[in-house]
Amino acid sequence: MEHNAKLVSSEVAALWSAYMQNSMASCILQHFESVNEDQDCTEIIQSALTNCNYVVKEVKQFFEKENHAIPIGFTQEDVNLKAKRVYSDLFTLRYIKYMAAAGTAAAAALLEVLARNDVRELFSKTSQMFMQLYNDACDILLKKGAFIRSPTIPPMEKPEYLQDESFLSGLIGKHRPLTVIELAHISKNCETNSIGRTFITGFSQTAQVPEVRKFMERGTEIAAKHETVFREILIEDGVPLPSSWDSTISQSIDAPFSDKLMMFQVLSLTELSVTGYGTAIGTSLRKDLGGHYTRLVSEVMQYADDGIKLMIKNRWLEQPPQNVDREALRNRSS
Known part of the structure; x- marks a missing residue:
């Protein structure tokens, strides 16, 4: 059969x-x-x-x-x-x-x-x-010659096990050097915010609805702030900063995309940011990094929540398939 x-x-x-x-x-x-x-x-x-x-x-x-x-x-x-x-x-x-x-x-x-x-x-x-x-x-x-590479570090001389819990560091004070895993996530999240900032800056000048333009302006500020946080971590650790993403944007205010599309793209970027930060939290052993990521995730999620409300208000957010509402069926004749 x-x-x-x-x-x-x-x-x-x-x-x-x-x-x-x-x-x-x-x-x-x-x-x-x-x-x-x-x-x-x-x-x-x-x-x-x-x-x-x-x-x-x-x-x-x-x-x-x-x-x-x-x-x-x-x-x-x-x-x-x-x-x-x-x-x-x-x-x-x-x-x-x-x-x-x-x-x-x-x-x-x-x-x-x-x-x-x-x-x-x-x-x-x-x-x-x-x-x-x-x-x-x-x-x-x-x-x-435009590929943005993550920072380089000197070769490790020999493998070794951790000796004590000081490797975890605290939320404040002096911290041990970043591991390559932590560096990889910082570089990736810095890149995500850079491309997001460039994208959203263009959206902010071409959006048709004033409320959307204001939402986009807020997004560029958040992305720039998060970039700064990651770059300051690298500076404090004495790590060479990676090059910035291209941010060349024309002066055109002629919208190539609908406000609906731009809002959806921004929500997709926030989803990737939250995913990236969450992964970084799970793989970063320095407690101060976990503190940074937790704080930044909260800010991104609040921004995304406001974006969802704005899309619902303008009837731009398409409803995903969902299970049957049994209660509504039972009460249909009430």
Whole structure:
């Protein structure tokens, strides 16, 4: 007997999220393609677009076959291909690198909760596609001398075990040197805030709704503050600071994206920040670092909560699939 399993909740969640993220990224990449002047970026932008459109198409087919409602997501109504340039071509390349890394990690992480073979095949292929895209973006950035590297440290002379608990340090006072694991997370989170600050600065000058512009301005301040926190930790430890991300933004106020798309992109960035900070908390043994991350997570979560309320107010936040409200069904005749 052939077992024809229906999609379970975790599979619906994975497919729905993939549709939302990739339909959004497709709109952003279409704008980047329309203003691109760097021949080195032409092919990789097209590859990134192909990847995103493939995922959107495949997810749509899954939902149609299983009689699930297809998400609204993001469409041509959310991108203005006639809008002037806001970001540089180098930022486009760095966005693709960042997007591809996030897509690879998300697809790989989701495999753990997927049962059906066809769904696993989709996300396995998606992970491979975005991993290749990431490597291609890295190669171009290295070629241009624009790859942002994490700090270097002297080689370790010999391995050894910890002798006492002083390695953990306290919340205040003198701290032991950063480990390479702690350095890696600080560098990554600094990078996340840098790309977020650049993105949101452009959003703040092109958003149409005044309340959205104000929300974006607040976001740039938070990202800059968090960058400063991480850089000060590196300075105190005597670690060479990594280069800053490209922050070249034009003076155009012509909106390439809808306010709905920009708000969703910001919420996606806050989600990645919270994930990055949470991972860093679990792997950072210095207590002062845990204190920093806990405080910063709280600020990001409050910002995200305010963003969600703003999207709901403007009817921009699409509701994910949810379980049946049994109580509402029972009370329908009351």
